[in-house]
Amino acid sequence: MELDPVLLSRLQFAFTISFHIIFPSFTIGLAAYLATLEVLWGWTGAERYKRLAAFWTKIFAVSFAMGVVSGVVLSYQIGTNWSRFSAVAGNVIGPLLGYEVLTAFFLEATFLSVLLFGGDRVPRWLHVFSGVAVACGTTLSAFWILAANSWMQTPAGYTLQAGIVYPLDWFAIIFNPSFPYRFAHMINASFLTAAFVVLAVGARYLLARRHVEEARTMLRMAILLTAVLAPLQLIIGDQHGLNTLAHQPTKIAAMEAHWDGSTPGNFEIFAWPDEKTESNLFSISIPHGSSLVLTHQWDGLFPGLKDVPPQIRPPLKNVFFGFRIMLAIGLYMIAAALFGAWLLWRGRLFETRWYLAIVSHTWWAGFVAVTAGWVVTECGRQPWVVEGVLRTVDSASPVPAASVATTLVLFVLIYLVVFSFGIYFINRLIVRCPQDAQLGEAAPPRLAAGHPSFES
């Protein structure tokens, strides 16, 4: 059997980056939550904010560590697996990643240490400052990496000479056409991801009648945030979609499984897009739905898949179903957030147990939606790695398939072990928290134990 090194590298990168994105999408939002708690504590002096901050900092630390180590891998894989891409696009991608390291990575690493191990060694203001610094770091990191990714989607401000990309205008490169939308969409998604985890944990405690004061604070904060951000995400997503239609119409056609550009587009609630017959099987659709959303007209036209030859169409099912999964979860989030806000307003949130039971089980909502969203945007860009500039098949390293296959197996095995333990330990931190009285623990973390969460 002949193995294809490009396909193997794609599988490997898809696996490592999907694994990685789970953690930042949680920690960006959680860092902002921690910073809020630290500031509230610094401002009001209320102990429950300090206890909540200490509790979530431990969970943050485990997630952040997994994000860091899986992120280091990516920064090298761009070279090990995609060396032709780095040779062609390095002049633009390099500095964007370089700025991420300089503005974000050191900041996060350093001030997380202060949060974790500072204890009574640091004054309160430095503790609060560190919380804010970590949140700034995670957001800056997202800024630069999304600038790089967006440039690959909608490249601007560059010129090509002898097949190599040369920068012309750094402002145009960073603030390329899709960047503002992608950045807003991702930051908001990350806030929602963290908020739904906080919501779930708060609901879980309240249902078990433990840590009632902290649980209510968590629920109140999460509900108020999601009631604003979940509907906002629909608006941002809509704008992002219009931007994609303008710059990457084929991606939109794949998201909608819209074949014929000369007819208005239906919105497929469910369908099985079939590449062979170039039609949708088992379709349940809203007539003219896509045309209405994308063109704001009943009979509005937008390009279809048949407008481009089959070999430059993206992998249709990934894009189509990824989009539907993301959208469905987004709608669930809006419903859960708005209904929760209504309960809160009526003063019944803490007593409505069936509602708490539902949200206590949907901590995963953001993670799945973010991953699905990235599948849509990354698969939707194919066959290009840099839209219109460089194809994925021309980007891989001159490395034999056997090497890539071997390391792919290693990645899968080791990441599964790491991931399983990570989930297990995070869950245990949440479950064991009462017995260890960590939430109520006012004492500083002990340095000699190697880690503040070192207990038992």
Added chain:
Amino acid sequence: MDLAAQLPLIWAGILAVAVAFYVILDGFDLGIGMLFPFAKDDSERDRMLASIAPFWDGNETWLVLGGGGLLVAFPRAYSIIMPAFYLPLIVMLLALVLRGVTFEFRGNAQRKPFWNAVFAGASTLACFCQGIVLGGLVQGIKIENGAFAGGPFDWATPFGLVCGLGVVAGYALLGATWLMMKTDGDMARRAAAQAKVLLLAVLVFMAAVSIFTPLAFPRIAQRWFTLPNLYYLLPVPILTGLVALAEWRWIETRREVAPFLATIALFLLGYLGLVISTFPYIVPPDLTIREAAAAPSSQTFMLVGTLVLLPVILGYTALTYWLFRGKVGERAAYH
């Protein structure tokens, strides 16, 4: 002087500094990992981990800066070096993944021996792979049409393996002298005994590399052993010898900080020797710093940020080292 013409040289300098920072900083915390099996019990291991826990993440960030910096400033070199060392680099990264999560997992786990073994094994493997990459780089990489053209195991030579072991010994020495500084009593005494053995090992490996490379690579012999180069370069081996002697003495007299600083000096001298051997090539024997350089616009754009941000980074890095100064044993007494 034309700034644009000097950019590749400036960037080579920045990159060299970043790599030096990485080697020294992550070196000592990787070294702690390798010394893990030789600790008396888990409470000693707790103290060893506590001595590096606030620093490892920041230390490892220099590795990202090194790799990222290479992509920023010398994308052509990056696109050749990374695939050339595909297997050792990926294995190193996986080892760093396992090691990095151990910091979080071990404290939460009931089965400490398992995570102790993971931490020690993965740390050692990561160091060994870094040595392999270093050795492979000194040997040179086969390039055709501006791309890597060698095989997947070109790095697997006796010289590469010797370099791998040399880095293992060197990082372990950094770790042992770090422990001499950060612990006291029995632990510090044992660290001193380990440091002596490791110092001898490091000197043997340094000598082996210094003798082998000029014999095997005429370009390196020519660099060192022609006049007047010899006169200028002679201080490097002489200083190395003096530092080694002083360090031996300081370890014997149980000085706390001096052995660690001397180890850093040894690393810097060895590093300087390698730079002298390979300059101006970034990928020996064919690709020079200038040939591999990124577009001047890219290098300038990044240089501005680096000149502003790097001092800030060094500032708050120093702040954490100051915040978490002192011996780790002292606080263990409170509990």
